[in-house]
Amino acid sequence: KQEVTQIPAALSVPEGENLVLNCSFTDSAIYNLQWFRQDPGKGLTSLLLIQSSQREQTSGRLNASLDKSSGRSTLYIAASQPGDSATYLCAVKGGNQFYFGTGTSLTVIP
Amino acid sequence: NAGVMQNPRHLVRRRGQEARLRCSPMKGHSHVYWYRQLPEEGLKFMVYLQKENIIDESGMPKERFSAEFPKEGPSILRIQQVVRGDSAAYFCASSPPMGRQSTDTQYFGPGTRLTVL
Numbered sequence: 001k002q003e004v005t006q007i008p009a010a011l012s013v014p015e016g017e018n019l020v021l022n023c024s025f026t027d028s029a030i031y032n033l034q035w036f037r038q039d040p041g042k043g044l045t046s047l048l049l050i051q052s053s054q055r056e057q058t059s060g061r062l063n064a065s066l067d068k069s070s071g072r073s074t075l076y077i078a079a080s081q082p083g084d085s086a087t088y089l090c091a092v093k094g095g096n097q098f099y100f101g102t103g104t105s106l107t108v109i110p
Numbered sequence: 111n112a113g114v115m116q117n118p119r120h121l122v123r124r125r126g127q128e129a130r131l132r133c134s135p136m137k138g139h140s141h142v143y144w145y146r147q148l149p150e151e152g153l154k155f156m157v158y159l160q161k162e163n164i165i166d167e168s169g170m171p172k173e174r175f176s177a178e179f180p181k182e183g184p185s186i187l188r189i190q191q192v193v194r195g196d197s198a199a200y201f202c203a204s205s206p207p208m209g210r211q212s213t214d215t216q217y218f219g220p221g222t223r224l225t226v227l
Contacts, residue, residue, distance in 0.1 A: 004152070031214060034215065041223075042220055042221075043114075043201065043218045043221055044153075044218040046217075049215055089152070089153070091153075093215075096155075097143070097155035097158065097169070098155065099155070100152040100153040100154070101152055102150070102152040103152065
């Protein structure tokens with residue numbers, strides 16, 4: 001059964017810092033991996049989708065990498081801003097469903 | 111193009127009552143998924159439906175929970191005789207027909223927060 005783990009559970013950084021969020025998964029037979037953002041009381045917003053054949057994806061200040069063989073992904077956020085404060089969720093697609101990690105709660109301090 | 115809509119956004123029920131959660135998928139999407147997010151836990155898959163069919167209900171509790179996606183109208187997640195442990199955020203997602211493609215994704219609604227007193 002697929003297990004997705006995210007570390008750290010919480011992270012607090014001063015504005016302007018670069019940071020890395022980590023995601024690991026136990027079964028490498030995935031179709032893709034997605035990073036989502038969840039704001040308090042809100043739904044999920046997709047940030048980046050990395051197909052199983054890809055190594056990384058970039059969107060603006062965000063860069064996500066995927067190493068399927070080792071079961072790891074990282075989300076790199078450059079020049080963090082207070083508006084980046086949210087919970088970041090990693091999800092891998094296997095079969096009919098997405099398997100989610102418990103998320104990293106990020107606070108960017110002005 | 112409106113996104114995935116869920117209502118109500120907040121629902122309060124007393125133990126033993128029934129909860130009915132509704133989800134309208136994005137226009138053009140024929141597939142609906144329900145996830146549950148318990149406090150301090152990640153989202154857990156519950157059920158995957160197409161119109162008038164349940165495709166995968168491997169994540170549904172065996173008792174008290176049911177889901178449907180009729181030919182007309184929204185998808186409904188129904189919880190009978192709610193207990194305090196059912197308190198959670200319930201998210202619906204939709205997609206176009208999804209196979210085993212690496213580009214497959216789902217679009218999430220804002221969720222329904224269920225509180226059982």
